[in-house]
Amino acid sequence: MTASRISEAQLATTCELFAAMRAAxxxxxxxxxxxxxxxxxxxxxxxxxxxxxxxxxxxxxRALSS
Known part of the structure; x- marks a missing residue:
């Protein structure tokens, strides 16, 4: 469902976060x-x-961040 709703900005953010996850x-x-x-x-x-x-x-x- 997300793929049909995601904006270009959200897709870019998702890609950046995925790259950051791989780096971490x-x-x-x-x-x-x-x-x-x-x-x-x-x-x-x-x-x-x-x-x-x-x-x-x-x-x-919140629980995982603390």
């Missing part, structure tokens, strides 16, 4: 990986239009 993974930067992964998933969830999933993701992101 290659250097074993787990804190960085978690932070970027949460951002990546947030873009995907918001773009999908699945409001319920976005609401569930928010507390998970």
């Amino acid at each position: 993974h290659s250097t074993a930067d787990m804190d960085g990986l978690v932070e970027v992964d949460l951002g990546f998933r947030d873009v995907i969830l918001r773009t999908s239009g699945q409001v319920f999933m976005s609401v569930l993701h928010e507390p998970l992101g």
Whole structure:
């Protein structure tokens, strides 16, 4: 569903976040990986239009970020 709704700007952000995840993974930067992964998933969830999933993701992101 996300693929049919994503804007060019959101796609660019997604690509940047994916590259950052790969970089964090290659250097074993787990804190960085978690932070970027949460951002990546947030873009995907918001773009999908699945409001319920976005609401569930928010507390998970806060828990993993602390």
